[in-house]
Amino acid sequence: MPVGLIALALGGFGIGLTEFVIMGLLPEVSADFAVSEATAGWLISGYALAVVVGALLLTLAMARMDRKNALALLLSVFVVGNVLSAIAPDYWTMMSGRIIAALAHGAFFGIGSVVAAGMVDRTRKAAAIAIMFTGLTAANVLGVPFGTMLGQTAGWRSTFWAISVIGVLALIGILTFVPRTAGADDTPSAGIRSELRAFKSGQVWLSIAVTVLGYGGMFGAFTYIAFTLTEVSHFSASTVPWLLILFGVGLFVGNALGGKAADRNVDRTLLVILAVLVVVLVAFALTAGNQPLTIVFLVLMGGFGFATVPGLQMRVMNYAKNAPTLASGANIGAFNVGNALGAWLGGVTITAGWGYTSPIWAGSAITFLGLIVMVIAATNARRAARISAQTPRHAAPQVVEEYSR
Template sequence: MPVGLIALALGGFGIGLTEFVIMGLLPEVAADVGVTEAEAGWLISGYALAVVVGALGLTAAVTRFPRKPVLAALLVLFIVGNLLSATAADYWPMMAGRVIAALAHGAFFGIGAVVAAGMVSPTKKAGAIALMFTGLTAANVLGVPFGTLLGQAAGWRATFWAITAIGVVALAGILALVPRAAGAPGETGGLRGELRAFRSRQVWLSIVVTILGFGGMFGAFTYIAYTLTEVSGFAAGTVPWLLILFGLGLFAGNTLGGKAADRNLDRTLLVVLAVLFVVLVAFALTAASQVLATASLVLMGGFGFATVPGLQMRVMKYASSAPTLASGANIGAFNVGNALGAWLGGVTITAGLGYTSPIWAGAGITLVGVAVMAFAAAAAKRSSVGPRPEAEMPADRTDALHV
């Protein structure tokens, strides 16, 4: 594989770390900038909503430009945002830094996947895309817990300084290692052609399921540090190690979910979402037990991320005329779900319902997702006109295309 893929993966690692590491540091950040838990949760929601803007608006704005310079410019935006977060004196500069960094997120992954595929032969494109997205997986499995440890030991700002440094190294790697030929702008049918795919009801249903499925898990996960310390009784220093277990669960779920979705897409999504609902209910009921809370955390990561490849595959399947914009829209949908879950979890905490209430909220969102998925699957089965076969993608490729 070309060494330029390592630079792309490193950029993905830094971006994934920026999005998720704050969840393990939320109590420290809230205390330092003087806001409530719910207000601190908006640092996650604000990021997620800005990803939506970047995934759609920024990607559409730069499609005509050479991709290598665009990727470099996106990483500069990412570096500036994290630098602002690391030096923020209070809440609003911190929020501004999060939003600026988030604008680069969706566009980087969408354009970076195209560049990665352009660096290898046609028979190795899926592997190249998967290698780039291992950076995001590594951010969850290793980067988040160790970033949390760094933040707890040296202050949360140290973590954002480290992420800024990762961005600088990734930028240098892309400039030096990614060939310019791989960054040439591709031919598209234009924005109007891309938008035609959104006439499909199944595309919209798939996006709604993405929002609800991911939102349910993040409703529980956003405030997980409070649940583990205040309800389960774990010491704050234990949280990073528990997040490693969560990361291993999501890694396994993401891998196995992709294989299962390749065999039967809609049935896999229905089963996984239903089991995720059961796991969240069990977590809320048994969170006071450290053993059961740990098991629930691993299962929540596993079944939560087992939906990702299937959800991405489903949108691509029904958006044959515009897979690029549809893929970007689904990246945005994942982050809308992230914002929805964080917001609703914050509402329940502010209402005085306790630190298991975000888990209950997540279970409720997931249950609605199961219902919508069941409706979408039934409608697809009844439909006499299916998507064109060429719209379908192999599981290993769609597995890579997530946030």
């Protein structure tokens, strides 16, 4: 395994930690800045919105930049944002630091996916992307609990100093171990017009839609999982962190296995995983009152939910052809749009009085919609491939393009 992939994973670990650890530190942050917890919660929402903006604008701005230099610059921005958060004298300075760090998030994973895929042979590209995203899963499994513990014992600012150090180490690793030629032969950096032309592909848009719906369904169920575990499954509040670690283990395993499966057949992998995820969510909602089954389905929800990530990222890059960078970044933004959609719809169902299993039901419905879109995308792709095989070579590109829209 190329050492450069470890450097990319370390960067992903720091970025994932920045995104999620704030959830466990909101009481300390709100008390320090004398704001309500709801106001402090905007530090989470503001970050998520900035990820979407950065995934598009920064990736587009770096379209002609050497990808290794782009990753180094993005990690530098990320470190600056976290240092600003660590020294913030007031709430709005903290918000500024969060936004600056978030702007690097989507572009880092978008460009990093292209670089990771370019560091291995063609049969291991999705697995390489999965290794980079392992940093994100590790942030959930280990980083968030320990980052929260550090913030509670040494002050919340210490956590952001620690994240800044992680960012510097990842920056050094990328400068040292990531080849400058990674991905350059297969997917050279394109200009702005070339990157934008990738969005003429209907398959790119279908893939992004699957990302929003498929991943958003899982995240919508997860957002309110603490209420489900305590109010429906009747676990004690002190047990919830340990259950979330089990959920994180599911993320970790699903990410690795999903990447390996996607390298064999992306569309088939996504169809199977999304179908199983719908079944898992429905079964979870039906059996949430049973503690042993809750544990089983919690782990399976994390495993199958995150098993989609390497395949979804790889699919967008495949159909973006020679200009995958912006499409890859846009797909990272789509994950965050899915997060927001799932969390919003889950909140609507709770507010409507449908109980604490309703976000899981809502998540299963959203994921089912994602499965339908994936069926349409896979069917169109097979039709295009079949026509390409039957059409004279000089006419094939035009015909395939017509059926890919």
